[in-house]
Amino acid sequence: MDAFYASAEQAAKPSLRGKAVIVGGLGPRGVVATASYEARRFGVHSAMPMGQARRLAPNAAYLVPRFSFYREISEQVMRLLRELSPLVEPLSLDEAFVDLEAGGVAADEASARAVGERLRADILRVTGLSGSVGLAASKMLAKIASEQAKPDGLVLIRPGTERELLGPMSVRTLPGVGPATGDHLRRAGITTVEEIAEAGEDELVRLLGKAHGGALYAMALARDERPVVAERDTKSVSVEDTYDVDIHDRVRVRMEVARLADRCVQRLRAAGHSGRTIVLKVRRFDFSTLTRSETLRGPTDDPGVVREAAARLLESVDTTGGVRLLGVGVSGLADYTQEDLFAQAQAAAAEADAQAAAEADAAVQVHVAPGVAEDGAGVPSEGVVGGEGAGGDEAGGEEAVSSAERRWHAGHDVRHAVFGAGWVQGSGLGRVTVRFETPGSAPGRVRTFRTDDPELESSEPVPLVPGVETEAEAVVEAVSPGVERGVTGAAAVGVGGGEPGVPRVEASGGGREEERG
Numbered sequence: 001m002d003a004f005y006a007s008a009e010q011a012a013k014p015s016l017r018g019k020a021v022i023v024g025g026l027g028p029r030g031v032v033a034t035a036s037y038e039a040r041r042f043g044v045h046s047a048m049p050m051g052q053a054r055r056l057a058p059n060a061a062y063l064v065p066r067f068s069f070y071r072e073i074s075e076q077v078m079r080l081l082r083e084l085s086p087l088v089e090p091l092s093l094d095e096a097f098v099d100l101e102a103g104g105v106a107a108d109e110a111s112a113r114a115v116g117e118r119l120r121a122d123i124l125r126v127t128g129l130s131g132s133v134g135l136a137a138s139k140m141l142a143k144i145a146s147e148q149a150k151p152d153g154l155v156l157i158r159p160g161t162e163r164e165l166l167g168p169m170s171v172r173t174l175p176g177v178g179p180a181t182g183d184h185l186r187r188a189g190i191t192t193v194e195e196i197a198e199a200g201e202d203e204l205v206r207l208l209g210k211a212h213g214g215a216l217y218a219m220a221l222a223r224d225e226r227p228v229v230a231e232r233d234t235k236s237v238s239v240e241d242t243y244d245v246d247i248h249d250r251v252r253v254r255m256e257v258a259r260l261a262d263r264c265v266q267r268l269r270a271a272g273h274s275g276r277t278i279v280l281k282v283r284r285f286d287f288s289t290l291t292r293s294e295t296l297r298g299p300t301d302d303p304g305v306v307r308e309a310a311a312r313l314l315e316s317v318d319t320t321g322g323v324r325l326l327g328v329g330v331s332g333l334a335d336y337t338q339e340d341l342f343a344q345a346q347a348a349a350a351e352a353d354a355q356a357a358a359e360a361d362a363a364v365q366v367h368v369a370p371g372v373a374e375d376g377a378g379v380p381s382e383g384v385v386g387g388e389g390a391g392g393d394e395a396g397g398e399e400a401v402s403s404a405e406r407r408w409h410a411g412h413d414v415r416h417a418v419f420g421a422g423w424v425q426g427s428g429l430g431r432v433t434v435r436f437e438t439p440g441s442a443p444g445r446v447r448t449f450r451t452d453d454p455e456l457e458s459s460e461p462v463p464l465v466p467g468v469e470t471e472a473e474a475v476v477e478a479v480s481p482g483v484e485r486g487v488t489g490a491a492a493v494g495v496g497g498g499e500p501g502v503p504r505v506e507a508s509g510g511g512r513e514e515e516r517g
Contacts, residue, residue: 020060063411162222240327275330
């Protein structure tokens, strides 16, 4: 999938098609997740600080990611891949490798190319988005082919031409060569893949160590024996948040850690796991990162246990100067739990205390509320608006609070009782601006409302291609019995896109492949 997040947003929002779109965190410490090809002309790219992107492209549309929406599209693409082969190795939401040989769908160059073209057409039909396809004999080469195919293309690397193709490419082309390794090689006078091959394995091992140097030398010779792996065991589950402003208040830090612990347990349970080791991550104001961990007697998925362990770990960390990032994780995963009855009893007692306190507060409010009927029905006396009575008034107060706290994220879907479906174009100063349009409509009109407008509410995304979901679910039911099993094979197909995390395909008889968009 080419420039996946941005392309999905452009497809969903007709007014943004052909315009610069940047998706990512919009806070002062946010980074770019994906930039449309129109935005890249200004020099914007993934992982760039959002502040820098705004300086380069001040008139672009800046949107908050909608991961649930992207996940739905991703699953549609993965279903198409599983129809081709039982060996599908997802790398992210928008890219994967597929072993074509294991699926028996590509015996030679012509059939492999036909499979790739059909896959591109199917992706467009099902999702409404374009994808780039790379076909080659290995993961590494498939990745390179898919990069060359961007945007919206297909490239096949013929067996026997790999060394000639790789030779003039930068060393950064090879998997595992990042900025640090690239600089190290450059200082040694090595800047191209051909120069890695000429340097020899011994020199690479001397420069980078046995494992890394040996692997890099093999890749420079176009050797990549990595298989396509259909399933990967989850090693840990974690969540973390980066804050726009450093947190100095110790009480708030504790509250954030407790909130992260609850979110982590939600993910843990959703994955059907429990874990023994609780991990706390703290990045302080000076960018120093501390990690603390505690191993329990047995695996758990109890939020009270994880909260308590995370709180204990926090006590050993000095947060005086401020905290910019917090994270909570669980590792040592298992498929069963060993309940901590003591922690559960504590959690139950705390919940009971909180409930009793709430009831006591409600009783006080009923006693002092002006104009409340003697029978306690919570009916305010005539002329009193928003009184403090119990019952109906109390519910009204809660509703007012929730309305005042409603947040409207740029790019997210909403529905108005009168104007229908739309998306948030911006919000602030008690107002929210909405553009009313859907994937199949013409560019829509813009209207502004109060942020607490009762007729405006958040909604689910409108499908890019109507009617595809039900059909896709029927397909997955039909193929699911064999989808999860790994089968040995040599050919591979990688699906990725025209930007970090875009689906594309790569394949070739007798090989495998890989890549990231």
